[in-house]
Amino acid sequence: MWAFIHKLGSPKWFYAISERLLPWFWVAAAALILVGSVWGLAFAPADYQQGNSFRIIYVHVPAAFLAQSIFVTMAVAGFIFMVWKIKLADMAATVMAPLGAAMTFVALFSGAVWGVPTWGTWWMWDARLTSMLILLFLYFGVIALRGAFSSRDSASRAASLLAMVGVINIPIIKYSVDWWYTLHQPATFSMTSRPAMPMEMWAPLLIMVLGFYCFFIAVTLMRTRSEILRRESSKRWVRELTMEVS
Amino acid sequence: MRAKRKQKLFVILGLVSLAAIAVGLTLYALRSNINLFFSPVQIAAGDAPLARQIRAGGMVKKGSVDRDKQSLEVTFTVTDYVDDLEVRYSGILPDLFREGQGVVVVGELQQDGWxxxxxxxxxxxxxxxxxxxxxxxxxxGYSPQDYQAKAGELGQWRDAQSNNANLN
Structure with missing residues (x-):
């Protein structure tokens, strides 16, 4: 068990194993997103009230899921880095932040576009929307902190700490619709309760969510690999590897 | 080294839980400000200020929508299944507006309660x-509006559920 974890923390081992995993996640992401979006946008039935504008859900919900999951993953990676000093965790956390910020933006933007035909407004300072905006700023803060220090170690520690403290926002986002009166409706998509929509609407949404997660894993593996090469460029195995290529 | 790690772990956990408590207390203190709108039951209890712009929310009561034939004036009742609030509005309503639908209205509460x-x-x-x-x-015989009302009770209007159960 411990041997495995130590192995997992080794950049060299990770570089080798991720090379084998990467194509699978790319293929899965492409296939799932393609099937999910065609099914969701063209074949799933329109909603009885909102008509076709309801189809924004197929982008909005997966993006919002990912925005929150990436932040939690980043915080966990930061925690592992802070306590066990595993550099690989910090590399992964570094490369996750921009994707998370992008997903948060996609969720906010698609929500605003969806809000116009359904609610009658782009934006409302309700608890769900505001806490999601705070998540975007937290991502910006994490990215900015990494750039603000000249020493990488202090930058990593500051960014990890912000991610760990910022994770408090995640349950607030999740439960905001239950705790307070909001314009946003309660959760649509839950793993634990019965889906709030018929199967022919729900299945493409599930496929999209899975596709987005595969996309996240693929992007993170790929970018962590480049980050390993960048940070470990003076290590022997990296030099040997680059010699081989060139 | 192990002891140092353990210490670090506790410091981090302590810091995060302190921050969580701080945020929790702040949100608890601000809970009434965080609510997007007043529910009719809160307005009936006198929680909402007069002559200031407020937001009120609830379900449009069935059979309460009364459109003026000459103008865009419309009157309807917003209910949380406990108390009702009369709303008067002049303008274009959103596409999704209908009886049994959840709405949030922005406006001023008048002296006589509408x-x-x-x-x-x-x-x-x-x-x-x-x-x-x-x-x-x-x-x-099971209309989507009923379906919605049900969802509303379970979700945002959970508090009203017990009262509503007596009516069903």
Whole structure:
């Protein structure tokens, strides 16, 4: 068990194993997103009230899921880095932040576009929307902190700490619709309760969510690999590897 | 080294839990400000200020929508199944506005208890269905509005549930 974890923390081992995993996640992401979006946008039935504008859900919900999951993953990676000093965790956390910020933006933007035909407004300072905006700023803060220090170690520690403290926002986002009166409706998509929509609407949404997660894993593996090469460029195995290529 | 790690772990956990408590207490203190709108029951209890712009929310009561034939003036009742609030509005209503639908109205509460709305926003619930299903439900006497009301009770209007149970 411990041997495995130590192995997992080794950049060299990770570089080798991720090379084998990467194509699978790319293929899965492409296939799932393609099937999910065609099914969701063209074949799933329109909603009885909102008509076709309801189809924004197929982008909005997966993006919002990912925005929150990436932040939690980043915080966990930061925690592992802070306590066990595993550099690989910090590399992964570094490369996750921009994707998370992008997903948060996609969720906010698609929500605003969806809000116009359904609610009658782009934006409302309700608890769900505001806490999601705070998540975007937290991502910006994490990215900015990494750039603000000249020493990488202090930058990593500051960014990890912000991610760990910022994770408090995640349950607030999740439960905001239950705790307070909001314009946003309660959760649509839950793993634990019965889906709030018929199967022919729900299945493409599930496929999209899975596709987005595969996309996240693929992007993170790929970018962590480049980050390993960048940070470990003076290590022997990296030099040997680059010699081989060139 | 191990002891140092353990210490670090506790420091981090302590820091995060302190921050969580701070945020929790702040949100608890601000809970009434965080609510997007006043529920009719809160307005009836006198929690909402007069002559200031406020937001009120609830379900549009069935059979309460009264449109003026000469103008855009419309009157309807917003209910949380406990108390009602009369709303008067002049303007174009959102597409999703209908009886049994959740709404948030922005406007000033008047002296005699009704609300002059400047803006009406539609809420919708988390239930989606194709038109055929909605129609089938309606034909079998279980209309989407009922479905929605049910969802509303379970969700935002949870507090009203016990009162509503007596009516059903």
């Amino acid at each position: 609300l002059r709305a400047d803006q009406v926003l539609a809420r919708h619930d988390e239930n989606y269905m194709p038109p055929e299903v909605a129609q089938a439900l309606e034909e079998s």
